[in-house]
Amino acid sequence: MAEVNELILSKAGSNVELIPEIAKHLISSGGKRLRPMLTLAFADIFGYQGSGHVTLAASVEFMHTATLLHDDVVDESDMRRGKLAARKLWGNQASVLVGDYLLGQAFKMMVDVGSLEALHILSSASAVIAEGEVLQLGAAKNITTSEADYLRVIEAKTAALFAAAAEVGPVIAAQNAAMKQAARTYGLELGYAFQLVDDALDYGGSSAELGKDVGDDFREGKITLPVVFAVERGSDADRAFWKRCMEGEEVGEGDLEQAIELLKxxxxLSDTVSRARAYGDKALRALDTLPPGRHNDALADAVAFCISRVS
Structure with missing residues (x-):
């Protein structure tokens, strides 16, 4: 990871001063680096000896950072990882364009590795993530969104990059299809669990845990799984409340507190966390087919860490 972080900082550089300034504002703000860690771990599990896993891990983190810069513009977010969002400091245009630059750098690094299969996996994930963002726009402020609809959003928007980050490890280590699929399944299920825990934390966590204000999803009209459950199970009066707040953008004083009461x-919230645990269990089962070793324990720990954020 030290090599990955060094590469990330070097590739975030540019002769255009604003680019490294914005990129490093977000890159150095303490992200968990879970996605690049998956790439490193899965390459190491299979005894990969080159440096391509470091390069791919850095490209994965650049893809993730680019989506965060774009997301904050789309969502009009004020905070990211406990700091002011880049768009609040430099504006929407600069944030979008620097996100585009980081995506370009990510693809250059993928090409440098020389694996067409890894390039295909990560470039496909990039397209799927964009589709997920558009899907989320369609679901936003729509209280008729179903659980299946929402899971489609988070598979594309979040889980796809986890899956791709994991899968490219055995790819560059020249493993068979079964090993690639096991890695991909682990990443996909972990991605689901990670996002569902985030959804629960938005209503039941703290700003320190989230790196943003509690209730941001509510104020932005984001329909997440806790809201889907509450709408489906609530009374007509409860649904009228959700419709007013989520679709009508009429969020007033005390509404977040009422929303949390209804969710409880x-x-x-508890059922969303249960879903996250179920996905985490699927991720752990995917590890059963892999060669034993210390990295398997680390990957199991990653699942435990993900769930423990809301335990």
Whole structure:
């Protein structure tokens, strides 16, 4: 990871001063680096000896950072990782364009590795992530969104990059299809679990845990799984409340507190966490087919860490 971080900082450089300034504002703000760690771990599991896993891990983190810069513009977010969002400091245009630059750098690094299969996996994930963002726009402020609809969003928007980050490890280590699929399944299920825990934390966590204000999803009209559950299980009066707040953008004083009460009343938060645990269990089962070793323990720990954020 030290090599990955060094590469990330070097590739974030540019003769255009604003680019490294914005990129490093987000890159150095303490992200978990879970996605690049998956690439490193899965390459090491299979005894990969080159440096391509470091390069691919850095490209994965650049893809993730680019999506964060773009997301904050789309969502009009004020905070990211406990700091002011880049768009609040430099504006929307600069944030989008620097995100584009980081995506370009990510693809250059993928090409440098020389694996067409890895390039295909990560470039496909990039397209899927963009589709997920558009899907989320369609689901936003729509309280008729179903659980299946929402899971489609988070598979594309979040889980796809986890899956790709994991899969390219055995790819560059020249492993068979079964090993690639095991890595991909682990990453996909971990991605689901990670996002569902985030969804629960937005209503039941703290700003320190989130790196943003509690209730941002609510204020932005984001329909997440806790809200889906509460709407489906609530009374007509409850649904009228959600419709007013999520679709009508009429969020007033005390509404977040009422939303949290309704989520707890209908077990929406606890059931979201239960779903996350179930996905985490699927990720752990995917590890059973891999060669034993210390990295398997680390990957199991990653699942435990993900769930423990809300335990």
């Amino acid at each position: 009343k209908y077990d929406a």
